[in-house]
Amino acid sequence: MLSLSKRNQNLTGWLFSLPAVIFLGGFFIFPMLYSLFISFFDWNLLGDKAFIGLSNYDFLLFKDSVFTTTLWNTVYFSLCYFFGSLILSLGTALIVQKALRGMRIIRTAILTPLVIPMAITGIIWTLLYSPSGFINTLLNMFGIEGQQWLYESSLAMPAIIVVSIWQTFGLYAIIFVTGLNQIPKDLYEGMDIDGAGGWKKFVHLTLPLLRPTTFFVVVLLVINSFKVFDQIWVMTQGGPGNATMTLVVYMYQKIFTSFGLATASSVALFIIVFCLVIFQYFIMGREDEKA
Template sequence: MTVKTDQRPEAEAAPANTRRSSRFWNINRRDQLAGYLFVLPLLIGVILFVITPVFLAIYYSFHEWNVFAGDLTFIGTDNYARLANDPQLPGVLSATGVFSLGVVVLNLALGLGLAVVLNRKFRGATLFRTIFFSPVVVSVVAWTLVWGFLLQDNGVINSLLNMIGLDGPNWLRESNTAMVGVVITQVVRSVGINMVLFLAALQGVPQELYESARIDGARSSKIFMRITLPLISPTILLTAILTIVGALQSFAMIAVLTQGGPGTSTSVLVYYLYLQAFSFNDIGYGSTIALVLLTFVLILTVMQWQLRRKWVFYED
């Protein structure tokens, strides 16, 4: 007599487990994992080189660190009190404001003007785009060294001025002109990137709107103010944020051209931070200045982002 055994429950159990596993590890979860893996290197970089230094700066700002002796002493808010009473701070903040304002205004205005001109079809437009953009890819130090020679008392710029009967100053050694020279050097180098961004935005404006406005008899100035500017306002916001942050972080150009001088006329906040932290080896006080700079950048960025609803196209 043969005994029959029913194996169906075990046979059905394996497919059930397989189905549960396949339901968990579905295509959506695989896509999420792939996304996390792609983001992971950037996330690690942000944690190591952005978040960690910020927390270390906060920590060091409450300490006095003697680098040579290796002593780290907690001093509370003494560094912040010292910063509030620093006699050089008003001059540094004034130089930072003048430099940032000059760079931002000239950079945005020239970048937009060049983009409007180069957006038209004429012979040699591509060559001019390349010429204006080429300084962006040049090393900052190399660019600054060249302009340091150009702005000397007997440099090329003063020689050109002498040809038209003008006596040029010693640009980088006089308090009244040192900031002008630094701003011009920075703007000429960085205006190309804003020009390219504005040019891309202008080429994205529908031509039908221009044709309709011309048929209605609108003048070129009104077309620019009522059609062009509103439609490229998202790009204006982007370039404004990037230019302001870049201006507040400009260091190499100041260090090479003027070393913050004459006096403190070109000593911007980031260069003053460098002097305190690395020239005078006062890491705690330098960290305090770094946090002030970070606060300025965050405040300006948040203000621009909040104001975007009032003038940026596509925003509610």
């Protein structure tokens, strides 16, 4: 009877899990495996597929200069977006966590960009960055010459990085605030009694106890930084030249000419992000488990 009851419990558990398994399999696992399969073919979505083995990967890594530029652009964007968002969101969380007058207004202002669709954000900032836009007008008021923000190769990517950080740092700030609120207040009171200053409390108390939250934010930042697309496509479409071409933009453009190359680049993107997340786990996650 016990064996039968346990078998029924297992069956019930699998039945309840079945919708989630079907959803994950149909919308995540199958597309990933199919992309890997298609990456070994030459196919433009029309006609028959021709098996070419690793030729797509060989072309991407050794023959396509645009892909090399795209890879460096993605790394450049990811590093700037990662550190900029991490520092700004943590600093913002430390400020908005305090119960000061007017803090609700500040919190609302921080979260407002999150509810604006990225396409709308891109259009707004394109107008702000235009030669006669608000930013150049403001610079001219202080005697500084305006710039062709989205039309110069050296300025286009930094301009997009600023937009990306502005759009999303509020999300990470809220996550940090949640982590900060979980730190017992009596620990800070104990350090106050010992005469510890604000910096000492931050380094020796806040940061160590915030490690699990920081690890979660770091993983989100890495994933989101490598899948950037909307703002680039709306504002520059990868230009000028290929100055703002990233992996996802490259994949989108290749879909209409060589679906095999597009899927091969998506596999490369998955491997890069997967390796980075695993690396972060061994650097940060394992230490948290030991602690």
